[in-house]
Amino acid sequence: MKRAVTHINNDTWMEQYNDWRYTSCPASGRVGQTGVTMAALVNSVRLNAEDEHVRILRKAWGTKFERLLTAPRARPGLGKTYSQIMYGSPEVVSLFASDTHIRRLISDVDPNRISKHLFHLAKDPLPYRKLNLTLPGHKKNTLYEADDYLASQLEAWGYRVEREGVQVQAFRRDTSKPKHAQYSPPKPEDPWYTAYNLYAEKKGRSHPEKIILVLAHKDSQSWIDSPGANDNAIGTVGVLEMARVLAEYTSEGTIRFLFCNEEHRPWTSKTAAQKAKARGDDLVAVFNMDGIGVKTAEDTAAGKKTNVTAYTEPEGKRLAELMAEVNARYSIGLEQRTVKRSQPGDDDGSFVQAGYPAAVINIGSWPYGDPNYHAEGDTPETCDVENAAMTVQATLAAIVTIDGDFRSARPD
Known part of the structure; x- marks a missing residue:
């Protein structure tokens, strides 16, 4: 009985x-x-x-x-x-x-905080985040001001922020192309600027050599006056929210946060990846947050909450599968898809090319469905913050699940 x-x-x-x-x-x-x-x-x-x-x-x-x-x-x-x-x-x-x-951590993700940071970085007081624009009466360009804002938030939560300078140029604009593709290579005589990668991390207590990296590019388009809210202020503040939620978390491995630049040339994620390889960093997982929650106007009107995890190598496929698993396990509610890239791309591709195959991008749609892509209409009001917060939850769950494997291997 x-x-x-x-x-x-x-x-x-x-x-x-x-x-x-x-x-x-x-x-x-x-x-x-x-x-x-x-x-x-x-x-x-x-x-x-x-x-x-x-x-x-x-x-x-x-x-x-x-x-x-x-x-x-x-x-x-x-x-x-x-x-x-x-x-x-x-x-x-x-x-x-x-x-x-994990359940407690993901429940702490706050869409209101995400929205607050989003509007700060993509509307007021910063309408853009680029090296070739300084607001009237300001001493720093808008990207440096964004850097200062991100650093101040991270430091308030107890992180030490490191800045890594990289020499870059702004793209030129070719108006003969379609609006979304008007970026054009700079000329050698065009001005050079120092763009900064921002790093913050939680050092692991038992396996500090094992590093989980989560990153986003923080700059807006250098060739056009676009707020770059969906591309990629929303991914930037998503990573910022993960850093906040994990501030008091005791990790077994190291969790590293990287805020890089992709709308200037060269991409500063390439420097970050190459230097990590030169140091011998053991990056066991790389999560790139770019355009999270972004989808077509039709899917937005239908109320869909979407995420696509794209990978290049088999090691990345395992991370994509983990994203699907945690979405189901914790009933997050995303319409989660997996896509295989034909070749490395975006900032995760910088790490694949540097020899870190366990790298993926989380993005709201594939093909990318934002009708305001690389345009002046990419404003915070068009962002689906709720969808972005759900993607942050799923990525957090994946990160802590991976870190949990380090915990089970911790020496007695």
Whole structure:
């Protein structure tokens, strides 16, 4: 006869685990004065293999969950029930704790903060972010002012910001081309500027040599007066929001944030990637946030929330698959697609070309569907901030999932 178990609400069962430790569990009775242990939880799994919540667990965690449940960790003299096998298993405790932590982190993503930063960088007080435009009465060009704003936010959350100077030129404009493609190579005699890559990072406590990189280009188009809200203030503030949410997170590996420049020439992500390779940095994953939440006018009108993860190499495909997994596991709600590039492109491509194949771009549509692409109409009002926040949540979940693998490998 099947014994009764404590049923847990679908959306909150992970968060309730700590509460269970101080309540009784019909599946195994009260365990001393501490209530339910992981043993009781896993015993409930054994006794209720067809239960709705157990099916959710198995679907969410797949083979990893099954592998942990069958790990032979029995104490001497105990039987072979799951509760006895798994009692005290650090792997299962880590798995459940990691999942709970991810849910709490992604719930902290704040669309209002994203919107606030977006309007600051793409409307007021900064209508653009480029090296060849300084506002009347200002001492710094608009890109330097954007750099200062980003750095001040990061420093307020406890990060140390490093600036890496790269010599670049502004693109010229060729009005004979279609509007979205009017950028034209600069001439050798055109002015040179110093553009800065901004870095901030959380150093890993047990595997600092393993680096997860999340980046976005922060500049707007140098050849046209476009606010560059969707391209790419929205990706910039998405990375900024990830840095805020992770500010108090204790990572096992290092999580690095990079704000680079792609609308001037050369792309400063190329310098970042080449220098990382020269240092011997072990970049285990690279997530490029560019045009997140951006889609066609038709999809926007239909209320769709979309994300496309594009990869170049097989190592990148695994990251794209992880994006789909976390979107489903945490019920984020994105219409998530995966695309294989024919060749490296965008800022993630800079890292692929430098020898880091585990690199992807998160972008709202593929082909890119913004009707205001590279035009004056690319304003903050056209951004789908809710969609962007969902993409930030999924990327955060992927990053912390990867970091969780470092945790399970942490030396005792």
